[in-house]
Amino acid sequence: xxxxxxxxxxxxxxxxxxxxxxxxxxxxxxxxxxxxxxxxxxxxxxxxxxxxxxxxxxxxxxxxxxxxxxxxxxxxxxxxxxxxxxxxxxxxxxxxxxxxxxxxxxxxxxxxxxxxxxxxxxxxxxxxxxxxxxxxxxxxxxxxxxxxxxxxxxxxxxxxxxxxxxxxxxxxxxxxxxxxxxxxxxxxxxxxxxxxxxxxxxxxxxxxxxxxxxxxxxxxxxxxxxxxxxxxxxxxxxxxxxxxxxxxxxxxxxxxxxxxxxxxxxxxxxxxxxxxxxxxxxxxxxxxxxxxxxxxxxxxxxxxxxxxxxxxxxxxxxxxxxxxxxxxxxxxxxxxxxxxxxxxxxxxxxxxxxxxxxxxxxxxxxxxxxxxxxxxxxxxxxxxxxxxxxxxxxxxxxxxxxxxxxxxxxxxxxxxxxxxxxxxxxxxxxxxxxxxxxxxxx
Amino acid sequence: xxxxxxxxxxxxxxxxxxxxxxxxxxxxxxxxxxxxxxxxxxxxxxxxxxxxxxxxxxxxxxxxxxxxxxxxxxxxxxxxxxxxxxxxxxxxxxxxxxxxxxxx
Numbered sequence: 001x002x003x004x005x006x007x008x009x010x011x012x013x014x015x016x017x018x019x020x021x022x023x024x025x026x027x028x029x030x031x032x033x034x035x036x037x038x039x040x041x042x043x044x045x046x047x048x049x050x051x052x053x054x055x056x057x058x059x060x061x062x063x064x065x066x067x068x069x070x071x072x073x074x075x076x077x078x079x080x081x082x083x084x085x086x087x088x089x090x091x092x093x094x095x096x097x098x099x100x101x102x103x104x105x106x107x108x109x110x111x112x113x114x115x116x117x118x119x120x121x122x123x124x125x126x127x128x129x130x131x132x133x134x135x136x137x138x139x140x141x142x143x144x145x146x147x148x149x150x151x152x153x154x155x156x157x158x159x160x161x162x163x164x165x166x167x168x169x170x171x172x173x174x175x176x177x178x179x180x181x182x183x184x185x186x187x188x189x190x191x192x193x194x195x196x197x198x199x200x201x202x203x204x205x206x207x208x209x210x211x212x213x214x215x216x217x218x219x220x221x222x223x224x225x226x227x228x229x230x231x232x233x234x235x236x237x238x239x240x241x242x243x244x245x246x247x248x249x250x251x252x253x254x255x256x257x258x259x260x261x262x263x264x265x266x267x268x269x270x271x272x273x274x275x276x277x278x279x280x281x282x283x284x285x286x287x288x289x290x291x292x293x294x295x296x297x298x299x300x301x302x303x304x305x306x307x308x309x310x311x312x313x314x315x316x317x318x319x320x321x322x323x324x325x326x327x328x329x330x331x332x333x334x335x336x337x338x339x340x341x342x343x344x345x346x347x348x349x350x351x352x353x354x355x356x357x358x359x360x361x362x363x364x365x366x367x368x369x370x371x372x373x374x375x376x377x378x379x380x381x382x383x384x385x386x387x388x389x390x391x392x393x394x395x396x397x398x399x400x401x402x403x404x405x406x407x408x409x410x411x412x413x414x415x416x417x418x419x420x421x422x423x424x425x426x427x428x429x430x431x432x433x434x435x436x437x438x439x440x441x442x
Numbered sequence: 443x444x445x446x447x448x449x450x451x452x453x454x455x456x457x458x459x460x461x462x463x464x465x466x467x468x469x470x471x472x473x474x475x476x477x478x479x480x481x482x483x484x485x486x487x488x489x490x491x492x493x494x495x496x497x498x499x500x501x502x503x504x505x506x507x508x509x510x511x512x513x514x515x516x517x518x519x520x521x522x523x524x525x526x527x528x529x530x531x532x533x534x535x536x537x538x539x540x541x542x543x544x545x546x
Contacts, residue, residue, distance in 0.1 A: 060490055064462075064469040364490070 014072035014185060016156060018046070024073055024156060031128060037139050041154030048148035057305045060332045060364055061274055066246060071187040071218040073158055074101045081105070081182045083209040086238055086433055091425040093205075094173035095120040100211075101186040102158030113171060119164040120175055123191055126162045133164060137193060137224060149248050153189050153220045160191035160221075165200035167228075174203040174234075174423060181210050181217035181245060192223040196231040198256075203234040203423060208269070210242035217244065223251035227259040229283060234262045236426050240433065241269035243300060249275045257283030257312075264421050267294035267302045268433055278307040281315035281343075291417050292321035292352075293430050295437050296329035296361070303332040308350065310343040310376075319350040322417045324410055324434075325361035334366040337380060339373050346376040354384040355413050357406070407438050446534060446541035449481070453538065462494060465531050465542045472533070472540065473514050475501055480514040481531035481542045487512075488524040 013020050021042050025035055053063075081100045088096075095109035097120060104122035119126060119133075127134050138154075145151035161177040179190050194204060210217060219241070227233045239247060247270040255261045267273055279288045288308070296302045308317040323331045337348040354363035365382035387409055395405030414434065418427045449463040455474045462484060463472050471484040471493060486493050486505040496506045502520060504511050510524035517527040531542045 062469065062485075064484075064492075065464055065467055362490070 012072045012074045012183065012186065015069040016045075016152065018042075020072070021155065031131060033131070033135060034127060034138065038155050041145055041151050044145050045148060045151035045155050048145075048151050051148070053147055057276065057334070061272065061303055062301065066272070068218070070216075071185050073156060073187050073189070074103070074183060081180060081211050083178065083180045083211055085178055085207060085209050086240055086429045087176060087205055087207050087425065088178060090429060092173055093176040094171055095175045096178070097121060097161045097176075098178040098180065099159055099161070099188065099190055100180040100182050102188045102190060104159055110173075113169075116169050117166040118169060118171065119162060121162060123157070123160040123162050123193065130164075133195070134162070134193070137226075149220060150222075150250050153191070153222050153250065156187075156189045156220070157191045157222070158187075158189045160193065161204075161206065162192075163194045163202060163204055165196045165202050165231075167197040168199040169197075170201040171203070174205050174425075177204060177206040179206065179208045179219070179221070181208075181215070181219070181241065182212070184215050185217065187218040187220065189220045191221070194225045194233060194235060196227050196233050196259075198228040199230050200228065201232040205236045205238075205423065205426060207238040207240060208247075209240055210245060210269070213242050214244060215242065217241065217246075219245060219247045219249070221247075221249045223249065225253040225261060225263070227253065227255045227261050229256045229259055231256070231259045233260070234423065236264040236266070236421075236423065238266035238426075238429070238433075239269055239273060240266070243269065243271055243298060245270050247273035247275075249273075251275060251277045253279045253288065255279065255281050255283065255286040255288055258285040259283065259287075261288040262291075262422070263288065264291040264293070264426065265304075266430055266433070267292070267296070267304075268437065270300060270302065272301045272303075274303040274305070276305045278309060279317060280309045280311055281317060282311050284312045285314045286312065287316040288318070289420065290317070290319040291420050292319075292323075293414060293417055293434075294321065294323040294331055295434055296323070296331050297326045297437055298329060299327070300329045301332070302329070304334070306333070306335045306350070308335075308337045308348055310337070310339045310346040310348060313343055314345045315343060316347040317349065320417055320420065321352040322414050323352065323354040323363065324357065324413065325354060325363055326357040328360045330362045330364075332364045333382070334364075334368070335380070336368040336370060337378050339369075339371040339376055339378065341372040344373050344375045346373060346378065348376070348378040350380045352382045353413070354382075355410065356384060356386050357410075359386075403439070407435065410434060410438060444543050446532070446543045448539050449542045450540045451538050452535065452540060455479075458498065460498070463542065466544050468529075468544075470531060470542070472542065473498060473503070475514070479533045479535060479540055481533050482512065482514050482517060483529040483531075485528070486510055486524065487519065487526040487528050493528070
């Protein structure tokens with residue numbers, strides 16, 4: 001079913017059926033090959049409707065109350081929507097890109113970097129001007145869409161942030177990207193694409209935000225990080241929607257020979273958030289560090305499905321997720337380290353720790369290993385536990401209130417993962433966001 | 443606090459029958475035992491999966507996967523592997539319509 005909402009102009013068409021798809025394609029000015037790729041993906045999306053989702057990934061996620069037909073892509077969006085962002089004004093950035101309800105509002109890049117061939121902007125614009133660079137990625141995403149959410153995204157992607165750094169160009173200042181949702185029931189299907197050529201280095205800080213606290217929204221997003229030989233990428237995504245937004249994301253990183261990817265995910269917002277995150281270590285000596293900070297409250301459900309794939313020898317991966325839960329929230333983490341037969345001398349590590357602040361929250365942690373090589377080191381583990389009453393009592397004996405004591409314990413719990421985040425502004429931001437969720441601080 | 447919302451009509455559900463409903467954004471199961479109606483959250487507290495097709499005997503529903511049993515009147519867990527009660531809803535029948543809301 002699709003319907004047209006009355007009131008605001010231009011009208012938003014809700015739903016994602018064939019009629020909505022045709023209107024969506026007509027409303028855009030995409031090159032022919034993009035439309036073809038969308039059509040391929042839309043066919044898959046329709047086929048996938050009747051195919052059950054992989055139970056290993058989805059069975060713990062409640063989709064019975066999720067009604068995709070309530071959401072829609074806006075044909076265009078009003079500028080000048082203000083967001084209460086976590087990061088935007090906190091540091092000096094070499095460039096900004098912002099999107100609202102799927103449409104690009106602003107894109108800027110330091111002129112000196114642009115001269116060196118760096119591209120940082122909106123996918124809709126760059127797909128026309130730099131199609132030789134982007135075509136293979138977008139076509140592959142359509143052809144390989146693995147499930148209905150991936151196909152949905154590949155058919156309806158609305159835009160997204162693109163960063164391209166040429167060979168041996170090192171960007172010292174971070175870049176900033178904001179994905180915002182503003183109108184009721186608006187859908188954002190943004191595609192973040194980062195390509196670092198051999199020897200390049202960059203830091204991209206991306207955040208998601210809702211303009212209003214009580215407005216429902218939908219994000220079906222994708223992130224692709226391609227890290228060339230000896231390149232170094234630091235990517236941060238802070239998911240900070242309001243508690244009415246559904247967030248589905250498919251995120252992947254590919255790390256080539258001797259390259260390093262440091263990836264930090266923050267899961268703070270959303271009504272239901274599911275992130276499918278894979279890191280492929282494709283070249284000898286590739287390394288990846290994945291950090292996760294999650295704080296769920298009320299009835300939030302935040303789920304991660306992570307895979308570290310060691311596809312070449314001498315590769316190293318290190319994943320650390322820290323989750324704090326309160327009220328009736330639920331956090332699910334299912335992690336896998338996969339080692340291919342040729343990936344000898346692999347060093348793989350994964351760990352998830354959950355701190356449960358109330359008895360009514362629930363944490364499911366399922367670490368896993370699939371090892372086909374015979375000379376590797378792989379370690380995994382998970383913990384879940386309540387706050388120790390004696391620690392609270394100890395703090396209160398020294399003059400802290402119970403709230404302050406709880407804050408100190410939560411902060412201490414996250415500290416180990418904060419210590420691994422090399423960008424100070426991200427550490428500070430996360431720490432303050434956690435304070436806010438605890439109900440103290442500003 | 444959430445108000446009663448209409449979730450079904452009496453003639454939709456035969457005695458011993460059931461209907462999947464959503465109450466206050468929570469998937470629930472409306473069950474008819476004789477002329478009485480009960481609503482429970484449609485999630486087994488043991489494994490977090492739906493109870494939807496679980497066999498109902500009297501007022502006891504059995505989880506179709508691991509055999510946990512719950513009393514649909516009170517939500518009480520009656521046997522292992524479930525230890526926590528399943529949430530129940532207040533149900534009211536007015537004329538031909540059935541209403542439900544979360545317990546206060």
